[in-house]
Amino acid sequence: MNWQETLRTSWFAINAHRMRSILTVVGILIGIAAVILTVGLGLGTQKDVSSQISSLGSNLLIVSPGSTTSSTGVRGGFGTGSTLTLADANALAEKSNAPDIKAVDAEKSSSEELTAGSTNWTTTVDGVTPSYKSVRSRTVESGSFITQAQVNANAAVVVLGSETADELFGSTNVVGQSVTIDSQSFEVIGVLAPSGSSSTTDLDDLALVPLSTMQQDLVGGTSANSVSTVYLQATSADALPAAYQEAKSLLLNRHAITDSSDADFSISSQNALVSTATSVYKTLTVLLTGIAALSLLVGGIGVMNIMLVSVSERTREIGLRKALGAPPGAIRNQFLVEAAILGLTGGIVGAGLGVLAALTLPAAIGSTIVISGAAVGLSLVVAIGIGLVFGVYPATRAARLAPIDALRTE
Amino acid sequence: MGALTPSPAPVIELLGAGKTYKTGTIEFEALRGIDLAIREGEYVAVVGPSGSGKSTVMNVLGCLDTLTRGSYRLAGDDVEQLDEEDLAVIRNKRIGFVFQQFHLLPSLSAWRNVELPLVYAGVPREERRQRAVAALERVGLGDRVNNKPGQLSGGQQQRVAVARALVTEPTMILADEPTGNLDSVSTADVLALFDQLHAAGRTIVLITHENEVAQRARRVVHVRDGLITAEELTAA
Numbered sequence: 001m002n003w004q005e006t007l008r009t010s011w012f013a014i015n016a017h018r019m020r021s022i023l024t025v026v027g028i029l030i031g032i033a034a035v036i037l038t039v040g041l042g043l044g045t046q047k048d049v050s051s052q053i054s055s056l057g058s059n060l061l062i063v064s065p066g067s068t069t070s071s072t073g074v075r076g077g078f079g080t081g082s083t084l085t086l087a088d089a090n091a092l093a094e095k096s097n098a099p100d101i102k103a104v105d106a107e108k109s110s111s112e113e114l115t116a117g118s119t120n121w122t123t124t125v126d127g128v129t130p131s132y133k134s135v136r137s138r139t140v141e142s143g144s145f146i147t148q149a150q151v152n153a154n155a156a157v158v159v160l161g162s163e164t165a166d167e168l169f170g171s172t173n174v175v176g177q178s179v180t181i182d183s184q185s186f187e188v189i190g191v192l193a194p195s196g197s198s199s200t201t202d203l204d205d206l207a208l209v210p211l212s213t214m215q216q217d218l219v220g221g222t223s224a225n226s227v228s229t230v231y232l233q234a235t236s237a238d239a240l241p242a243a244y245q246e247a248k249s250l251l252l253n254r255h256a257i258t259d260s261s262d263a264d265f266s267i268s269s270q271n272a273l274v275s276t277a278t279s280v281y282k283t284l285t286v287l288l289t290g291i292a293a294l295s296l297l298v299g300g301i302g303v304m305n306i307m308l309v310s311v312s313e314r315t316r317e318i319g320l321r322k323a324l325g326a327p328p329g330a331i332r333n334q335f336l337v338e339a340a341i342l343g344l345t346g347g348i349v350g351a352g353l354g355v356l357a358a359l360t361l362p363a364a365i366g367s368t369i370v371i372s373g374a375a376v377g378l379s380l381v382v383a384i385g386i387g388l389v390f391g392v393y394p395a396t397r398a399a400r401l402a403p404i405d406a407l408r409t410e
Numbered sequence: 411m412g413a414l415t416p417s418p419a420p421v422i423e424l425l426g427a428g429k430t431y432k433t434g435t436i437e438f439e440a441l442r443g444i445d446l447a448i449r450e451g452e453y454v455a456v457v458g459p460s461g462s463g464k465s466t467v468m469n470v471l472g473c474l475d476t477l478t479r480g481s482y483r484l485a486g487d488d489v490e491q492l493d494e495e496d497l498a499v500i501r502n503k504r505i506g507f508v509f510q511q512f513h514l515l516p517s518l519s520a521w522r523n524v525e526l527p528l529v530y531a532g533v534p535r536e537e538r539r540q541r542a543v544a545a546l547e548r549v550g551l552g553d554r555v556n557n558k559p560g561q562l563s564g565g566q567q568q569r570v571a572v573a574r575a576l577v578t579e580p581t582m583i584l585a586d587e588p589t590g591n592l593d594s595v596s597t598a599d600v601l602a603l604f605d606q607l608h609a610a611g612r613t614i615v616l617i618t619h620e621n622e623v624a625q626r627a628r629r630v631v632h633v634r635d636g637l638i639t640a641e642e643l644t645a646a
Contacts, residue, residue, distance in 0.1 A: 005529050016517050320513045323474060324574070325502020325530040327495050404474045407513065 006330070010338040013310070021342060024306045028346025028386065029353060031296030032379045036354030037361075038292045039375040042285025044368030049277040053270060057137040059102075059237050060270040061244055063092075063230040063251070083264040086211065088254060089129075089230045098246035100239040105135040106227040108214045114207060115180040116168040123164050125181060125207045127214020127227075135233045143175035143190030151210040154217065158186040162194045163204040181207070182218050240269055299346065300386035307339050307394035318398050319406025328399040335395035336388060343387020347380045354379075420447035421485050421581055421613060422471065428479030429466050429636075440466040442636035443480065448582075448615065453608040455616045455627035463636040465586070468617040472505055472584050473497045485581050502530050506575025510587035512567045514559040514574075520546060521555040524574045531578060545573040549603060565596025572603055582613045589623055601626050 014021045065084040089106035092098055108127040113120055132138070133145050141162065150157055158179055165172045165188075168179065177188045186209065195203035209218070215225065234243035244267055251265055252258075311318070318331055355376065358369040429441040440463045448454050458464040469475035470482060473489055482489045484504055492500065506527075507513075514523045524542035533541070546555050549569040559567050568588060575583050585604070589597040601623065608614055608628070616627055624630045625644055632640040 002532070012517060316513065317515060320515070321526070321530075322498065323472070323501060323507050323513075324527040325498050325578075327498040327530070329495075330530060402474075404469050407474075407509070 006333050006337050007341075009334050010341055013314075013334075013338055014341060017310070020306060020309075024302050024342050025346040025349065027299035027302035028296070028343055028383055029299075029350030031292065031299040032347050032350025032383055033354035033357065034292035034295055035289060035379055036351060036371070036375050037357055037369065038288035039285065039372055040354075040358045040369040041367065042281060042288060043370035043372060044362075046278055046281045046285070047370060048368050049281060050274055053274045053277060057135055057231065057233065057270070059234040059240060060135070061232040061234065061240065061247060061267055062270070063232060063247060063265055063267050065226065065228070065265050083255065084227050084230055085225050086215070086227055087225075088251060089227060091250060091254060092230065092232060092247055093131075097250055098243065100235055100243040100246055101232050102235045103131045103135050103233040105129050105131045105231045105233075106211060107132070107229045107231065108211060108219065108226070109228045110214070110219060112181050112207075112218065114164070114168060116177065119168050121164060121167045123161075123205050123207055125209060125214065125218065127211035127218070128208050129211050131233075132208065132231075135231045138195070139193045140190045141193040142173060143188070145190055146208060146210050151212050154212045155210055156184060156186045156213060156217070157189045157210065159190040159192060159208040160188055161192050161204045161206040164207055165191045167205075179207070181209070184217060240271070244269065296382065296386065300343075300390040303339055303342055303387055304390035304394060306342070307335060307391050308397070310338070311335065311394045311398045314398075315401060315406045315409045318401050319403045319409070322401070322403035323407060331401075332395045332399035335398050336391045339391025339395070340384050340387040343383045343385070343391075344380070346387075347383025350383065351376050351379050419449075421450050422446070422448040422615070423483040424467075424470070424480065425483075426480035427467075427470065427477050427482060429463075429470065429475070430478045440636055441470070441477075444633075444636070444638055446631065446638065448613065450581075450613055451608075451611050453604070453614045453616070453626075453628045455618060455624035455630045456633055457618055457621060457624040457630055458633035459619055462633045464617050464619070464633045466636075467633065468584065468586050468615075471582075471615060472507060473500050498530075502527055503578060504581040506578060506580040506583045508568070508571050508575050508583065508585040508588045510590040512559070512564075512571045512591070514567055514570055516559050519556045519558055520551060520562070520570045520573075523559070523570055524577050527574065527578045541577055542573070545577040546570070548576065549573045563596065564592050565599045568592060568596065568600050569603060572600070572607075576607070576612075582615055583607065585614065585616045587618055588616065589618070589620070597623070 063084065084106075086106055089104050092101055093104040106129055110125055111122060112125040113122045114125075128146065129151060130146055130148050133140070140159065143159070145159060146157065149155075158181070160168070160174065160179075162172050165174050168174075169177060172191045174188050175190060179186050179188055192204070192208075211227070232243060232247055234240045247267055248260070248263075252260060252263060255264055257263055321331060355371055358371045362369050424444050424446040427441050427444040427446070428439070431438045431440055442463075444463075444467065446467075456464050456467055466475065470477055473484070477490060484500065487500065489497070489500065515526075518526075521539065521542040524545055525538040528538040528541060543552070543555050546552055549572050551566060551569055551573065554562060554566065554570075559570065562570065568591075572583075572588075575585075588604075589600055592600060604614055604616070605626065614627070616624070618624050628644055630642050630644060631638055632642075
């Protein structure tokens with residue numbers, strides 16, 4: 001019996017029980033579509049997170065206050081302390097102190113309500129230095145950025161994120177307008193260009209004022225001299241470890257701390273953030289894919305179940321075929337091909353649905369889904385494989401039936 | 411057997427054929443030493459009540475079951491020496507089965523049913539169709555080639571089964587109670603067909619429990635308790 005005949009016979013058998021065959025195929029296709037979607041979602045999220053983190057700027061080290069252990073043993077959490085000052089930032093910016101640090105931007109953040117005319121908008125207000133622009137890789141779309149002169153003069157000027165401008169004025173063409181923050185009037189001198197990171201709105205919803213203005217006029221009080229974060233830009237990616245060491249020893253020295261485990265600040269690198277986030281999402285992807293693979297396994301068991309039913313239902317047919325001269329191999333192939341057709345059909349339809357969902361879902365749920373060619377190709381191979389693997393047992397059983405017993409079955 | 415006119419070497423030869431079935435610890439001796447030789451062109455009926463061992467004879471002759479003792483030679487081949495693959499080839503080429511329950515595949519048309527043995531023989535598609543249609547014409551169903559079994563009467567279905575048995579030009583046609591499920595008209599119909607095939611030189615072995623049917627054969631072998639108890643030649 002050649003392959004053409006085997007295919008034809010198997011196809012007849014599948015067609016004869018259409019409903020049953022369709023349900024079996026559905027079992028496989030759900031598994032395949034789920035694998036393609038979860039792998040795609042995982043890869044997409046990884047891509048989003050990486051691009052979000054790198055949109056902070058390049059070759060960055062981020063110094064945050066905190067992690068202090070007081071004499072009473074109370075340990076302040078990350079980012080909570082007020083131990084970093086502008087003087088620290090200025091010291092770090094000194095070439096002689098830290099040759100591998102190219103630029104330093106100290107920031108002080110606070111959530112404030114902005115008012116323009118009758119419109120209110122609450123957002124993050126960052127007190128920054130002129131180096132913000134280069135350290136954080138931002139560009140000004142219209143107007144100009146905060147200058148050193150404005151920082152020195154505690155000028156009441158503000159640079160708005162594009163989204164903030166849009167919320168307050170309904171337009172980004174707002175240079176020269178005025179905005180009220182904490183009952184003080186600020187002049188809008190510039191609007192930032194959108195960060196280009198589609199999924200992060202934070203980077204476009206902010207207001208920047210000179211650091212000195214922030215410290216003196218908006219925050220005041222005891223924490224006036226502290227800053228919330230110091231961003232350090234290393235001279236190159238290779239210089240990051242050296243910059244890290246320089247910053248650490250300089251700050252330890254300035255804060256008169258001898259044991260580095262008592263440091264009242266912490267330094268993290270952007271690369272560390274990226275790799276942490278990537279590994280988190282990798283784990284998540286593996287987990288989800290595992291669950292999807294389980295559903296594929298269940299689909300495969302469905303194929304086996306149907307094939308076993310098919311074998312016992314067609315015992316007489318098998319007996320007859322054997323009496324007419326079908327060798328065991330021909331019977332086995334007939335059932336194997338039948339199972340493989342079910343698997344492959346499930347694979348093709350499942351891959352089609354998975355890709356379709358990957359193309360249409362992102363618009364609805366707002367996350368990126370990457371269609372991985374490897375995942376699609378592998379799914380098809382796995383689908384046929386599942387048909388074959390789970391078809392082997394029923395097919396072997398069919399091939400081993402003794403013709404007389406099979407013929408006698410009523 | 412001495413009464414038979416001398417003719418060529420037998421195509422079917424059972425020598426001391428014995429078969430024991432084991433079910434757990436219980437042994438059942440279905441055949442207890444049967445010698446049977448059938449020559450080419452003979453029309454032989456094996457008759458016996460149920461439990462006599464005639465079905466076992468049929469299974470052994472059809473290469474569907476193997477002997478526990480003795481030997482079976484079919485057209486010169488020692489069947490006991492063959493494996494499952496070779497037996498499939500023997501069944502395909504040498505034996506044409508006709509069963510009591512017809513055993514037609516309900517989803518296939520008459521000619522598709524008839525061509526089945528040729529599929530396993532590796533005959534090309536076009537030739538298969540020609541030979542299947544020719545075999546159906548021979549059993550008088552030339553106008554029913556595209557009908558499915560459900561659209562045919564019992565007698566017609568059995569004639570399709572006979573066509574299927576004929577299509578490979580086998581050494582022997584082996585019929586197991588071929589009229590057991592048929593009314594008297596269809597029975598006469600099918601037996602007349604066997605007469606014609608015999609007249610055309612076919613070797614036919616008919617297994618039955620009905621003496622009336624057995625009397626249509628030229629030679630009747632009576633089986634009881636796993637042994638041949640009598641043999642008779644009928645008036646031709």
